[in-house]
Amino acid sequence: MQDPFMQAAIAQARKSLAEGGIPIGSVLVIDGQIVGQGHNQRVQKGSCVLHAEMDCLENAGRLKASDYRKATLYSTLSPCDMCSGTVLLYGIGKVVVGENQTFQGPESYVQSRGVQLEVLQDPECVQLMQDFIQQQPELWNEDIGE
Amino acid sequence: MQDPFMQAAIAQARKSLAEGGIPIGSVLVIDGQIVGQGHNQRVQKGSCVLHAEMDCLENAGRLKASDYRKATLYSTLSPCDMCSGTVLLYGIGKVVVGENQTFQGPESYVQSRGVQLEVLQDPECVQLMQDFIQQQPELWNEDIGE
Numbered sequence: 001m002q003d004p005f006m007q008a009a010i011a012q013a014r015k016s017l018a019e020g021g022i023p024i025g026s027v028l029v030i031d032g033q034i035v036g037q038g039h040n041q042r043v044q045k046g047s048c049v050l051h052a053e054m055d056c057l058e059n060a061g062r063l064k065a066s067d068y069r070k071a072t073l074y075s076t077l078s079p080c081d082m083c084s085g086t087v088l089l090y091g092i093g094k095v096v097v098g099e100n101q102t103f104q105g106p107e108s109y110v111q112s113r114g115v116q117l118e119v120l121q122d123p124e125c126v127q128l129m130q131d132f133i134q135q136q137p138e139l140w141n142e143d144i145g146e
Numbered sequence: 147m148q149d150p151f152m153q154a155a156i157a158q159a160r161k162s163l164a165e166g167g168i169p170i171g172s173v174l175v176i177d178g179q180i181v182g183q184g185h186n187q188r189v190q191k192g193s194c195v196l197h198a199e200m201d202c203l204e205n206a207g208r209l210k211a212s213d214y215r216k217a218t219l220y221s222t223l224s225p226c227d228m229c230s231g232t233v234l235l236y237g238i239g240k241v242v243v244g245e246n247q248t249f250q251g252p253e254s255y256v257q258s259r260g261v262q263l264e265v266l267q268d269p270e271c272v273q274l275m276q277d278f279i280q281q282q283p284e285l286w287n288e289d290i291g292e
Contacts, residue, residue, distance in 0.1 A: 090291040
């Protein structure tokens with residue numbers, strides 16, 4: 001059975017896909033409750049900074065440092081340099097990654113800075129990305145700066 | 147005489163201050179032209195992701211990888227983990243920093259990843275931050291995740 005928080009992140013990814021966007025989703029969990037969710041907004045808002053994790057954190061709003069410390073950020077895909085840097089800025093304690101086969105951010109660096117990182121290698125997350133990249137390789141490359 | 151692009155970044159910082167916000171500004175320059183400018187939006191938009199550099203990049207819009215590569219990002223203050231990560235994601239070639247006395251992001255790491263970095267140690271940038279931090283230390287701490 002899938003982690004319910006990763007299920008919620010996947011639901012965000014599917015919502016983005018249905019809107020014509022990039023299928024990556026994210027949720028922020030504090031004390032067992034989802035306090036923010038979001039998805040990639042490159043297509044929908046023409047945004048270059050609202051990756052799923054950033055949109056999720058933005059939707060969670062301004063939080064206290066003590067809340068970030070005990071938070072877990074779920075993302076359907078391994079966080080890139082930008083999103084990983086945001087985890088480090090706010091001292092988010094843990095990141096749960098749907099998959100890192102399609103793309104892998106600076107996971108070792110993030111761990112070396114004290115963040116707990118778990119990779120689920122969820123087949124549904126992998127499939128979402130592989131189908132998308134096959135269909136829209138240019139959009140995907142734009143999203144990761146290539 | 148001040149660098150005209152840093153002057154533009156400082157103008158953004160002063161605009162933010164006049165709006166009741168955090169006085170950090172940024173501009174993105176490509177081929178000698180400003181293609182985006184912005185300032186911290188924590189107060190103005192209740193944003194936790196729109197640091198000055200992020201707001202600037204968002205305002206510049208969706209750019210090609212080849213444009214980011216030849217771009218220079220100016221910021222009145224040393225970019226934090228989030229903004230530095232964004233520089234790395236997009237492969238922005240150069241960062242010009244107003245000052246790093248008040249706060250220093252992961253400059254060595256950014257340089258080790260191939261980004262050119264120049265610190266101007268501009269007294270006006272230092273003064274802006276020192277006055278602000280003295281007046282609103284809690285807001286400042288929130289902005290850097292402390």
